[in-house]
Amino acid sequence: MASDSQERRPRLRIDIITLFPEYFAFPLKVGPVRRAIEHGTLEVNLLDLRSFADSPKEVDDYPYGGGAGMVLKPEPIVRAIESVHTPESLVILFSPQGERLNHERVKDLAGRRHLILICGRYKGVDERVRRWVDLEISIGDYVLSGGEPAALVLLDAVARWLPDSLGDKDSALTDSFETGLLDAPLYTRPPEFRGLKVPEVLRSGNHAEIRRWRRKQALLRTLLRRPDLLETQPLSEEDQRLLQEALEEFQQASGEEPRPKEEGP
Numbered sequence: 001m002a003s004d005s006q007e008r009r010p011r012l013r014i015d016i017i018t019l020f021p022e023y024f025a026f027p028l029k030v031g032p033v034r035r036a037i038e039h040g041t042l043e044v045n046l047l048d049l050r051s052f053a054d055s056p057k058e059v060d061d062y063p064y065g066g067g068a069g070m071v072l073k074p075e076p077i078v079r080a081i082e083s084v085h086t087p088e089s090l091v092i093l094f095s096p097q098g099e100r101l102n103h104e105r106v107k108d109l110a111g112r113r114h115l116i117l118i119c120g121r122y123k124g125v126d127e128r129v130r131r132w133v134d135l136e137i138s139i140g141d142y143v144l145s146g147g148e149p150a151a152l153v154l155l156d157a158v159a160r161w162l163p164d165s166l167g168d169k170d171s172a173l174t175d176s177f178e179t180g181l182l183d184a185p186l187y188t189r190p191p192e193f194r195g196l197k198v199p200e201v202l203r204s205g206n207h208a209e210i211r212r213w214r215r216k217q218a219l220l221r222t223l224l225r226r227p228d229l230l231e232t233q234p235l236s237e238e239d240q241r242l243l244q245e246a247l248e249e250f251q252q253a254s255g256e257e258p259r260p261k262e263e264g265p
């Protein structure tokens with residue numbers, strides 16, 4: 001099998017259908033997205049929705065039945081989809097009513113060949129467009145004024161899983177969720193800042209101890225902040241021991257019973 005670098009076409013192509021192509025100009029030049037594009041593992045193509053309309057003004061119209069807000073018309077969107085669609089395409093519509101984007105879905109999308117992203121605007125898109133859509137994605141339970149910020153979120157998260165996009169490819173492997181846990185606390189220089197010291201073990205040079213400390217902290221954080229993550233996978237005996245130790249240390253340090261974080265804002 002040819003490796004990615006030998007292939008002519010990018011590993012992942014993303015077509016973004018939007019009323020505001022210029023919205024994406026700067027983010028495409030930053031971080032993992034830029035690196036993946038430069039290495040040829042990612043290609044991003046912007047489709048200006050207006051250029052698929054009969055005239056530039058005919059992208060939206062009043063809602064049947066009345067009410068506030070405009071609705072994106074179906075013809076330009078479907079024409080835009082059809083202009084790039086292949087048997088490998090996955091068509092995604094951004095919508096607050098969609099499946100909530102998460103770590104598993106991001107990795108799934110990074111393994112695809114072609115994504116077509118549709119950014120809604122105004123009151124949303126004509127319901128009939130959904131016939132051409134494979135997946136609806138929401139980036140959280142709140143309403144944005146357009147799908148563009150959601151497309152940028154997806155693009156950034158997906159690019160991190162493409163070859164050659166991260167400066168240090170192991171970085172993503174220790175990030176939150178990939179290990180099933182939240183990431184451990186991070187420290188850099190100086191060793192003391194306004195009386196706050198970096199934990200001694202991190203400066204010890206003892207890699208086995210450092211690994212153990214990080215695992216322990218990751219377990220504790222996850223229990224305190226996101227206990228739901230621990231419910232899906234049973235902890236090894238070693239992890240259970242580490243967590244017990246971490247809890248005891250936490251109690252000693254704070255003089256209180258550690259309690260999972262309260263729900264709500």
Ligand code: SAH
Pocket residue numbers: 093094095096097118119120121122123124125137138139140141142143144145146147148150
């Ligand atoms: N009337 C719609 C909201 C439209 S908001 C409703 O109540 O369901 C306009 C556009 O912004 C949507 O078409 C969608 O593309 C995008 N959008 C809004 N909130 C979003 C979210 N949480 N996740 C992803 N896209 C969102």
